[in-house]
Amino acid sequence: MAFDRSEFLKVLKDSYSAYYSIVEDVKTDLPLAFRADYSSRDERYWLAKSIKYWSNEKNEYAYVFSAPSFTPEEVNRCMDWAIADMLPRVKPHGEHQCTNVRTVFLVDTATEETRKAVRKKRFTRSYHHGLQGFTNLLAGITELSTQKTVTNREGHELVPYFKKLFAARA
Numbered sequence: 001m002a003f004d005r006s007e008f009l010k011v012l013k014d015s016y017s018a019y020y021s022i023v024e025d026v027k028t029d030l031p032l033a034f035r036a037d038y039s040s041r042d043e044r045y046w047l048a049k050s051i052k053y054w055s056n057e058k059n060e061y062a063y064v065f066s067a068p069s070f071t072p073e074e075v076n077r078c079m080d081w082a083i084a085d086m087l088p089r090v091k092p093h094g095e096h097q098c099t100n101v102r103t104v105f106l107v108d109t110a111t112e113e114t115r116k117a118v119r120k121k122r123f124t125r126s127y128h129h130g131l132q133g134f135t136n137l138l139a140g141i142t143e144l145s146t147q148k149t150v151t152n153r154e155g156h157e158l159v160p161y162f163k164k165l166f167a168a169r170a
Helices: 005-016 072-089 112-120 158-169
Strands: 021-023 032-046 048-066 096-107 124-126 134-143 148-151
Touching: 005 032, 005 048, 005 096, 005 158, 048 072, 072 096, 072 112, 072 134, 112 134, 112 148, 134 158, 148 158
Parallel strands: 048 096, 096 134
Antiparallel strands: 021 032, 032 048, 124 134, 134 148
């Protein structure tokens, strides 16, 4: 069962809006549908709040691109742009665990070369030898005609996420 891309994009945006802040007015010439920003900070105390036991901070910036299809060059250009757009937002410090960039491509159909380009793309950066956190690229392309999701190694969590979205909409 094929899904309408604009309808599925609304479902995806609604799903992201539960935990992420949706940013729609990003200036770019790429087919960016929206950006979703996530921030989380956890702290534990011992006896009183003035005695902090530990704390950590996690951030994620998800970029959702939507088009009938992408070429491998367009996919790489979109991922490189998302990384460059996200990196100035990273503020490493002692309590920073990670700031990840997630790129999601919604397409009607995808070629094998495009799926291969997504699968091969890697980006990892550690800050102060990992003591102040790290950044990874989580990339995935979802083909609406076949309901198939292909990801790079770090983006493996996108496969069950999209399976749940497809099952909920079926």
